[in-house]
Amino acid sequence: MALLVFLLxxxxxxxxxxxxxSGHWLGLRKLRKQTWSNGDNVIFNESFVSLTEGGQMCEAIDNDTWTxxxxxxxxxxxxxxDDTYTLSEQKEDWCHALKYCxxxxxxxxxxHSERENEFVLKKGNSSSFWIGLMHDEWEWQDNGCSSFRKWPIKTQDPDSEEEKERCTSYQSGKMNDLECIDRKKIFCSKGDMRIIVIKESLKWEEAFEYCETKHSGLLWIEDKEDQEAVEQWLERSDVVGPFWIALRQSRVFGFWIWRDSTVSYNNWKNGFVPDPPSSHxxxxxxDRTDNFTWTDEN
Structure with a gap:
């Protein structure tokens, strides 16, 4: 299902x-009621945040104090x-921490209570760590998590009239706060694909490890819809390929696999699947110079 566009x-x-x-609606709307990230209502709160209009803050426990x-x-x-609590070793921003969990x-x-709070403080061992509370009146249509905002420079936040429903449009590089009954063009997106090109040249194994550690993994393409989305992104971007993808061949059986599944859809150059012993x-x-087809390399 396509939705109004989400900005990460x-x-x-x-x-x-x-x-x-430019001049289109975004999928950001002012309607959020404060809840925990798992959807629970906030019935216990030690936060003293002062949120500016259009602002966004996230809650952490810092030296046993909500901050x-x-x-x-x-x-x-x-x-x-359930009853399992795990304090991370790595550091992430709030949205990536949520994604990791x-x-x-x-x-x-x-x-949800003073007793739970004392238990979490004890597990936190006086360190500084995120908890699942975000202070933000604005919510993306797809419930996506993003700390990105680009309000006009003149205020750095939107002017809001509490009695009117507020939505967001994109105009000249900025996000603008408008009444939802205004008329704007629409710009929709489908799925949550984000492609990040790493310009450093790496071996396949190095690229795989880098993307697993720093991002969501090397790019994989499960069907024609994925392929078309990748083509659209590459077509609109000023990048030159080819690029490693999470595609490799089983040394034992010879078939091609993604990170955790076999390949069903493919877009091999000239329509031929590379087979051993001659394949890499x-x-x-x-890139576009070769119609976004796949090839095998070492």
Whole structure:
């Protein structure tokens, strides 16, 4: 299902600019009620945040005290599931901390009572770490998490009239706060694909490890829809390939696999699947000069 576009970072603004999307609605709307990241209502709160109009802050525990920080700041974080609480070793911004917890079948910790608060403080061992509370009245249509905002320079936040429903448009590189009944063009997106090109040249194994550690993994393409989305992104971007993708050949059986699944859809150059013994064991995708086809390389 396609939704109004979600902005994760400034690169997304640059990307939609290439479509001439200025003057269009974004998927950001003022309607959020404060809840924990897992959806629980906030019935216990030790926060004393003063949120500016259009602002966004995230809650951390710092030396046993609830403290609000800019959500893009990197901190340790605590994940919880049932009676299991885990304090991370790595540091992430709030949204990436949330993503990490959910990837590992949990969520950022929520606190519902003084007893729970004391327990979390004890588990935190006087360190500084994110908990699952974000202070933000604005919410993306797809419930995506983003600390990116680009309000006009004159105020750095939107002018809001509490009695009227507020939505957001994109105009001339800025996000603008408007009444939702205004008429604007629409710009939709489908899925949550984000492609980041690493300009440093690496071996396939090095690229795989880098993307697993720093991002969500090397790019993989599961179907024609994925392929078309990648082509669209590469077509609109000023990057030159080819690029490693998470495609490799089994040395034992000879078939091609992604990170954790076999290849069903493919877009091999000339329509031929590279087979051993003449094939190389790693996959790349070309740029527009070779119609975004796949080839095998070492």
């Amino acid at each position: 970072c400034s690169e997304d603004l640059k990307f939609i600019d290439k479509f001439g999307a 609000s920080y800019i959500c893009s700041e990197k901190k340790h974080f605590m994940c919880s599931k 959910r990837t590992h079948n949990s969520d950022l910790v929520s606190i 064991i790693c996959g790349v995708i070309s």
